[in-house]
Amino acid sequence: MNDVTVTVSGFAGNTPALHTGKDKDFAMFRVASTRRYVNDVGDWTDGSTLWFTVKTWRTAAVNLARSVHKGDPVVVTGRLELDEWEDADGKSRSGLVIAATSVGVDATRGKVEFSRVVHQAALPGAPDQDGGLVTARAGDTDPFDLGAPRPGSDETDQADGPGAGQRELVTA
Structure with missing residues (x-):
């Protein structure tokens, strides 16, 4: 092309x-x-x-x-x-x-806060409602989890403090 x-x-x-x-x-x-x-x-x-x-x-x-x-x-x-x-x-x-x-x-140039948008069909066990977007709640399985070390595990650097690097899934 x-x-x-x-x-x-x-x-x-x-x-x-x-x-x-x-x-x-x-x-x-x-x-x-x-x-x-x-x-x-x-x-x-x-x-x-x-x-x-x-x-x-x-x-x-x-x-x-x-x-x-x-x-x-x-x-x-x-x-x-x-x-x-x-x-x-x-x-x-x-x-x-x-x-x-x-x-x-x-x-x-500054601090950026990121929230992933998840299509309902991407969530395990989620009902299909016209391909809508939903919020994953605390404790839900992250469909985008790539097996990266979690904050608090032995493999992560705790210099950033508690909660650093955590992701939250939200509705768009």
């Missing part, structure tokens, strides 16, 4: 807008990325700011709308695509959009 894949690091220019409709849910937001460099006299200088429109679909759109807020540092990876539409005056418009395959809050 000849897809153009890009990765952009920057800041959310707006809180993502979630659009729901008859086809499928999608969310869009803008990312500002400003290059910093050392100028001729050795001082750090801001370059021009590039603005990117980012679009996500389905469950990723819902997660994005709940997780990213204006001003948050983000890292976005996705396909560069041409988005075409008609404006309110009936004129044809187009623009480049990143169809995101990954969006994350940049943990190098």
